[in-house]
Amino acid sequence: MDQVRQVSLGTIGVRGTPTILLVDGKGVVTKLWTGKLQAQAEDEVLAALRGVRS
Numbered sequence: 001m002d003q004v005r006q007v008s009l010g011t012i013g014v015r016g017t018p019t020i021l022l023v024d025g026k027g028v029v030t031k032l033w034t035g036k037l038q039a040q041a042e043d044e045v046l047a048a049l050r051g052v053r054s
Contacts, residue, residue: 022048 009017014034022031031048033041 020045022052 009015009019012021012029014021016034018035020033021029024030033045037045
């Protein structure tokens with residue numbers, strides 16, 4: 001990861017927390033998870049993060 005950015009949740013349409021957004025190098029949201037994650041979704045988040053190339 002090169003950067004961590006913060007933005008107002010309403011600005012990007014997030015209506016609930018917790019919310020995890022995976023954003024590509026062009027600033028496009030490629031994946032979104034909302035709410036308390038079950039084990040399978042946690043694994044999906046970790047796999048997605050491992051696949052990110054900096």
